[in-house]
Amino acid sequence: MSLAALDSPPNRPRWTARLKEFLIDRLGLETFAELAAKKRVPIHRSTVFYFLGGMALFLFGIQVVTGILLSLYYKPSPDQAFESVRAIMTEIEYGWLIRSIHSWSANLLIGVLYLHLLTTFIMRAYRRPREFTWITGLVLLAMFLAFGFSGYLLPWNQLAFFATKVGTDITGGVPLVGESMLLLARSGEEVTGDTLARFYSLHVVILPLAVLAVLGVHLYLVQKHGMSVPDAAARRYGGPEHVPSMPFVPHFLLRDMVGWYVALGLLAALAALFPWELGTKADPFGAAPEGIKPEWYFLFMFATLEQTPSHVFGLENKQAVVLFFSLVGLVVLAVPFLDRRADRGGPRPALSFLATWAVFAFVVQTAVGLGLLHFGLSVSVFVSGALAIAFRLLMLWWCALDRRRMSA
Amino acid sequence: MMEATSPSTPRRAWLVRTLQASVAASVAAIFYPVVRFLWPRRGTVSSAAEVVAPFTVAQLKSLQEKGEAPPPFNFDNKPCLVVLMPDGDLRAYNGICTHVACTVTVRPGHGDIFCNCHNGVYDLNGQPVSGPPPRPLEAYKVFRRKTPSGQEEIVVSRST
Ligand code: HEM
Ligand code: FES
Numbered sequence: 001m002s003l004a005a006l007d008s009p010p011n012r013p014r015w016t017a018r019l020k021e022f023l024i025d026r027l028g029l030e031t032f033a034e035l036a037a038k039k040r041v042p043i044h045r046s047t048v049f050y051f052l053g054g055m056a057l058f059l060f061g062i063q064v065v066t067g068i069l070l071s072l073y074y075k076p077s078p079d080q081a082f083e084s085v086r087a088i089m090t091e092i093e094y095g096w097l098i099r100s101i102h103s104w105s106a107n108l109l110i111g112v113l114y115l116h117l118l119t120t121f122i123m124r125a126y127r128r129p130r131e132f133t134w135i136t137g138l139v140l141l142a143m144f145l146a147f148g149f150s151g152y153l154l155p156w157n158q159l160a161f162f163a164t165k166v167g168t169d170i171t172g173g174v175p176l177v178g179e180s181m182l183l184l185a186r187s188g189e190e191v192t193g194d195t196l197a198r199f200y201s202l203h204v205v206i207l208p209l210a211v212l213a214v215l216g217v218h219l220y221l222v223q224k225h226g227m228s229v230p231d232a233a234a235r236r237y238g239g240p241e242h243v244p245s246m247p248f249v250p251h252f253l254l255r256d257m258v259g260w261y262v263a264l265g266l267l268a269a270l271a272a273l274f275p276w277e278l279g280t281k282a283d284p285f286g287a288a289p290e291g292i293k294p295e296w297y298f299l300f301m302f303a304t305l306e307q308t309p310s311h312v313f314g315l316e317n318k319q320a321v322v323l324f325f326s327l328v329g330l331v332v333l334a335v336p337f338l339d340r341r342a343d344r345g346g347p348r349p350a351l352s353f354l355a356t357w358a359v360f361a362f363v364v365q366t367a368v369g370l371g372l373l374h375f376g377l378s379v380s381v382f383v384s385g386a387l388a389i390a391f392r393l394l395m396l397w398w399c400a401l402d403r404r405r406m407s408a
Numbered sequence: 409m410m411e412a413t414s415p416s417t418p419r420r421a422w423l424v425r426t427l428q429a430s431v432a433a434s435v436a437a438i439f440y441p442v443v444r445f446l447w448p449r450r451g452t453v454s455s456a457a458e459v460v461a462p463f464t465v466a467q468l469k470s471l472q473e474k475g476e477a478p479p480p481f482n483f484d485n486k487p488c489l490v491v492l493m494p495d496g497d498l499r500a501y502n503g504i505c506t507h508v509a510c511t512v513t514v515r516p517g518h519g520d521i522f523c524n525c526h527n528g529v530y531d532l533n534g535q536p537v538s539g540p541p542p543r544p545l546e547a548y549k550v551f552r553r554k555t556p557s558g559q560e561e562i563v564v565s566r567s568t
Contacts, residue, residue, distance in 0.1 A: 069445055091449050094441035261434070 035223065039248035042240075044233035049119035050252070051259050052112055053222070058260040059109040060211075062267065063147075066102040067204065074154065076200035078193040081156035082281040089278055100271035106148055108263070110297045113141050121335065121355055125228040128343060131336040133225065136218040138333055143211050148295060150203040156196060158289045161282035164199070165191050167294065170305070173318035174326075191284070231345050299369030300362050301325060307368070307377040328358070356391055360384035458565035459483045461490055465552055465560040468492050477514035483548070483564050487511045489521070490550060490562055491532050500550035500564045501534050506543040521545070 024030060041050055073092055075084040088095035117137065120126060126134035153164045168191065172182040187194035229240040237243045246252055280289075294302050305321050312320040331338070331354075339348050361384040367373045368380060375383065463471075463478050469492055471478055480487035480503045487503035491514055501521070503511045510525035520537065521530040528539035535544045549565045 069442065072446070087449070093444040093447065093449075095445060097441055098445055264438075 036249040037247070039223065039226070040245040041227055041248055041252040042229050042233065042243045042245045044230065044236075044243060046119070046123060046230055046233070049123060050227060051256060052116040052119060054256045055259055055263060056109060056112045056116055058256075058263060059105050059112060060215075062105045062264075063102065063109065064208070066098050066105065069098050070102055071204055076154070076196055078156060078196060078282070081154060081196060082278075085155040086278060089275075096275050097268075097271055100274075100276045101267050102151075103276040104267055104270045104274075106151060107295065107297070108267070110144055110148055110295075113144055114297070117141060117332075118359065123228060123230040124339065124342065124348075125230075126336040127228070127339065128336075130221070130225055130228060133218060133221040134336050135333060136214050136221065139214050140211065140218060143207055143214065145297065147203065147207050147211075148297065150199040150207070152295060153191075153196060153199045154203065155278060156282045157279035158282055158286070159279050159292060161191060161284065162288045162292050163294050164195065166292075166302075167298070168195075170318050170322060173316070173320075173322035175319065175323070178319075178322075234345075293369065296366065296370075300365035303365045303369035303380075304377070307375070307380065309377075353388060353392055357385055357388040360387040360391070456484065458563055459488070460553075461488075461562035461564060463490075463562070465492065465498075465562060468562070472516040475515075475517035477516055480511060484566070488548065488564055489514055490564065491521075493532060498550045498552065498562060499532065499534070500548040500562075502546035502548065504546075505541055506536070506545065507539075507541045512545070 024033075041047065070088065073084055073088050073095065075081060085099070088099050090096075120134070120137070149164075149167060153160045168182060168185045171185055172178045174181055183189065185195075185198075186192075187198045229243050233243050234240040293299065301321070304324075305318065308317050308321055310317050315323065335351065336342070339351055341348060361380065364373065364375065364380050364384045364387075368375050459481075461468075461478075462481050468478060468490060472492055478490070480489050482488070483500075483502075489501045489503045489512070491499045491501070493499060501512075505512050505523045505525065505528055507523065507526060507528050510523055512521050512523045512528070512530065514532075515522050519532060521532065521534065522528070523530075523539070523541065526540050528541040529537045530541065530545055531537050533544075534547055536542065547567055549567050551563055552560045553563050555561050
């Protein structure tokens with residue numbers, strides 16, 4: 001429909017007009033046309049944040065397409081998995097490209113989702129009536145992390161094998177049901193061919209279906225409630241309904257597409273310049289290879305696991321870490337209900353501070369995981385806390401300046 | 409994109425053409441590697457020039473006298489059949505039916521080669537006799553070779 005708008009009627013041969021009419025009549029396309037015409041995107045300082053969701057959607061599309069292509073040659077068994085991925089890299093034409101794009105895009109996708117979470121938090125886009133949009137979004141994030149984790153094992157190389165061993169072992173730290181969860185995740189006591197089959201099914205059947213369902217709800221809610229307007233913008237224009245906006249179709253969509261095109265170019269460049277490594281075939285009875293690490297998006301947990309002493313308050317190391325991150329997860333999930341003054345547009349100092357602290361802690365811990373910083377746990381906590389306090393003070397000062405400039 | 413100027417303005421028309429050309433080029437650049445990826449990899453199967461049948465002439469003869477035939481064996485990744493003719497000659501065929509590719513069976517009792525899928529019948533020379541098969545079976549070269557132990561083994565090779 002957006003393309004139709006590019007063409008003016010006198011130029012168009014009559015049969016295209018008739019075909020369009022035919023399709024609109026039969027398929028009830030006017031419903032979509034009406035929805036599309038109604039959807040508008042507010043224009044303000046943070047409008048760029050609205051691109052992140054669409055970007056995640058695009059990258060998911062890339063994952064579906066390249067993933068289906070990979071599944072045409074990939075063979076999920078311990079005897080063949082590594083060899084089949086090697087064949088994809090060396091024998092199948094452009095196999096290296098498809099696999100590298102799948103791997104790079106997985107990483108970009110999770111990066112974009114982390115940013116999407118952060119920016120919707122900053123805009124307080126989770127407030128009434130958007131609580132479920134927030135919750136479904138977090139569920140999607142968890143599912144995509146599971147996508148990344150399960151995909152990582154599939155090439156059946158040393159790194160993947162041990163990363164999966166460690167990653168699944170941690171679930172054993174969950175109180176009471178940990179043992180059973182571990183058995184269920186690995187399909188046995190050890191990581192074996194059964195684990196591979198299970199992860200493959202999770203990666204190409206279960207998660208895609210589950211994601212489609214939750215994504216459907218998420219997008220329906222976004223469509224239903226429209227884009228949320230941040231308080232600052234609403235204040236500036238004297239109410240959210242006075243904030244200027246542009247039609248989603250075609251104005252915002254075309255801008256979205258420019259972003260997608262750039263992302264595609266970036267992916268192709270990354271894949272060509274840094275093709276994804278394959279490593280060496282997994283050896284279940286060999287020693288763990290040196291420098292074993294999970295993907296960057298799990299590093300902050302990995303670093304915390306490494307820093308935490310063997311016993312904390314009578315809990316074992318991994319139990320304490322699992323408990324801590326579960327609590328963090330629950331708090332993030334409950335954000336819409338913790339922001340008590342949300343409706344009245346009042347400030348949320350405690351939440352803002354905690355979130356700032358969490359972001360700095362994420363950065364510091366990722367750096368620790370990469371080996372860039374050599375901090376103990378208490379140093380990490382202290383440094384990220386201090387950075388958060390400094391940042392909040394800076395923000396307060398900046399807002400005060402802004403207000404003075406506005407009233408002057 | 410939708411304001412004042414109409415597509416008939418030359419500059420505008422040129423822009424639209426350029427956009428269309430770039431979109432077409434991008435689509436081609438995306439589909440080309442995908443199509444090449446989908447194309448099956450080049451023959452990774454070894455294609456042996458000749459193969460020794462897993463049975464000797466004597467074994468074949470005694471089986472055929474009982475009205476049975478040995479199962480096909482792999483030659484060049486296809487099922488290969490060997491027939492001992494009444495005059496003592498050997499024949500070897502690619503056992504893939506020329507109709508729609510089932511694997512045929514030698515029936516020494518009937519003195520023919522039969523396809524179970526659609527009742528296609530060939531004679532022992534591989535010529536179609538009745539039923540749907542349109543062409544004769546592909547024939548291979550075959551000869552006997554004496555082994556050090558005094559047996560006669562069967563060697564099949566490509567006909568060209
Ligand atoms: C329907 C969607 C998907 C399908 C059918 C699919 C399919 C596959 C297949 C067959 C492999 C094994 C080939 C290989 O290891 O190179 C794989 C690997 C992988 N997938 Fe997916 N995938 C899908 C979505 C995703 C998503 C959404 C993510 C990211 C969050 C993801 C992340 C990965 C990762 C990290 C690997 C390992 C790459 C490697 O090292 O080779 N996949 N996927
Ligand atoms: S396939 Fe042999 S008769 Fe049809």
